[in-house]
Amino acid sequence: MAFDYEKYIRPGKLPHIWCPGCGHGIVMKGMIRAMDTLGLEKNNTAIVSGIGCASRLPGYIDCCTLHTAHGRAAAFATGVKMAKPEMTVILVGGDGDGTAIGGNHFIHACRRNIDMTYIIMNNYIYGMTGGQFSPTTPHMHKASTTPYGNPDPSFDIAKLAIGAGATFVARGTAFHANQIDKLIVEAIQHKGFSVVEILDDCPTTYGRRNKFKSVIEMMNRLKEVAVPVKAAEKMSPEQLQGKVLTGVLYKEDKPEYCSEYQKVIERAGGGAR
Amino acid sequence: MENKLPTIEITERYCKGCHICVEFCPKQVLEMKGFVVSVKNLEACIKCMQCELRCPDFAIKVIP
Ligand SMILES: Cc1ncc(C[n+]2csc(CCOP(=O)(O)OP(=O)(O)O)c2C)c(N)n1
Ligand code: SF4
Numbered sequence: 001m002a003f004d005y006e007k008y009i010r011p012g013k014l015p016h017i018w019c020p021g022c023g024h025g026i027v028m029k030g031m032i033r034a035m036d037t038l039g040l041e042k043n044n045t046a047i048v049s050g051i052g053c054a055s056r057l058p059g060y061i062d063c064c065t066l067h068t069a070h071g072r073a074a075a076f077a078t079g080v081k082m083a084k085p086e087m088t089v090i091l092v093g094g095d096g097d098g099t100a101i102g103g104n105h106f107i108h109a110c111r112r113n114i115d116m117t118y119i120i121m122n123n124y125i126y127g128m129t130g131g132q133f134s135p136t137t138p139h140m141h142k143a144s145t146t147p148y149g150n151p152d153p154s155f156d157i158a159k160l161a162i163g164a165g166a167t168f169v170a171r172g173t174a175f176h177a178n179q180i181d182k183l184i185v186e187a188i189q190h191k192g193f194s195v196v197e198i199l200d201d202c203p204t205t206y207g208r209r210n211k212f213k214s215v216i217e218m219m220n221r222l223k224e225v226a227v228p229v230k231a232a233e234k235m236s237p238e239q240l241q242g243k244v245l246t247g248v249l250y251k252e253d254k255p256e257y258c259s260e261y262q263k264v265i266e267r268a269g270g271g272a273r
Numbered sequence: 274m275e276n277k278l279p280t281i282e283i284t285e286r287y288c289k290g291c292h293i294c295v296e297f298c299p300k301q302v303l304e305m306k307g308f309v310v311s312v313k314n315l316e317a318c319i320k321c322m323q324c325e326l327r328c329p330d331f332a333i334k335v336i337p
């Protein structure tokens with residue numbers, strides 16, 4: 001038996017809108033496999049997104065979904081989780097949505113350590129709106145708004161998440177499809193705010209401006225830059241130049257927000273749940 | 274291990290012709306036929322599932 005992805009897809013929703021070779025579809029498949037591995041119940045799982053190509057993902061998934069305002073997935077998802085702490089809450093979105101307009105929501109969700117999983121598809125660009133640079137566009141790479149190269153240094157999303165207080169941080173790539181579901185499974189199982197960054201490709205607005213001749217070249221780049229954390233331990237700083245670590249980068253046990261909030265309710269004389 | 278040939282199911286309506294499955298198949302089992310993918314050499318398939326895992330469009334399934 002082949003894996004039945006369509007059991008988690010809303011009837012009639014395929015083919016999806018993403019461009020040929022866009023990695024968002026690979027990430028969505030990884031997320032579906034993770035949901036299946038964990039046996040997540042559709043009625044007890046919420047998928048929440050902001051706006052962008054990546055943020056279109058919840059529209060395809062047959063469970064409780066919220067497609068909200070640009071950058072605001074974390075705010076809406078926090079509301080869902082606070083009202084229904086028993087639900088599994090998964091946030092999805094792009095680098096622009098999560099680290100530009102939504103950067104503030106992102107860092108505070110990390111700081112609170114609320115038990116949700118955030119899958120961030122980092123294709124280094126605002127795909128949906130035609131390729132404006134984002135906070136992750138690499139230095140001197142081109143976007144529609146930086147035709148001569150982007151003078152800004154870029155965010156390292158994983159470091160940002162760790163610095164802000166997320167208690168599980170992992171990174172994968174769209175090329176390493178096999179690993180995506182495993183990282184998401186671990187992230188969901190972790191009690192606290194989990195961030196899974198997937199390095200992704202946008203051939204349409206990023207690739208063609210940055211000398212990638214094809215989707216295959218973009219995939220090959222992801223293949224070449226990724227180094228598993230274990231392998232990196234045996235490599236010299238020179239060997240690691242230009243590489244990106246993949247796998248589980250950080251994990252820590254810390255008080256979780258819904259549990260802490262419950263304590264406040266009880267102190268204030270409210271009932272236990 | 275049994276030697277039964279797998280079935281490779283292609284949903285042409287979903288395939289966007291991105292070439293990912295063709296390029297990264299370790300055994301050159303697949304090829305592009307016009308806009309969509311097709312099976313060229315089923316006998317060579319080692320059922321590694323990489324084509325199915327990497328297809329962004331739910332268009333290719335390997336039934337081992
Ligand atoms: C308040 C607001 N500002 C701007 C926009 C326009 N807008 C839509 S998507 C987007 C960027 C999306 O980029 P990203 O999150 O990286 O997703 P991608 O499309 O790359 O997957 C922007 C700026 C909007 N929808 N709402
Ligand atoms: S514009 Fe880019 S991010 Fe959006 S669907 Fe196309 S390839 Fe994907």
Ligand code: SF4
Nearest residue numbers: 298318319321322324
């Ligand atoms: S299962 Fe592996 S060997 Fe077979 S067609 Fe797919 S990628 Fe090629």
Ligand code: SF4
Nearest residue numbers: 288289291292294328
């Ligand atoms: S990876 Fe999928 S969409 Fe791309 S050519 Fe192969 S079957 Fe078609």
Ligand SMILES: [Mg+2]
Nearest residue numbers: 094095125127
């Ligand atoms: Mg983006």
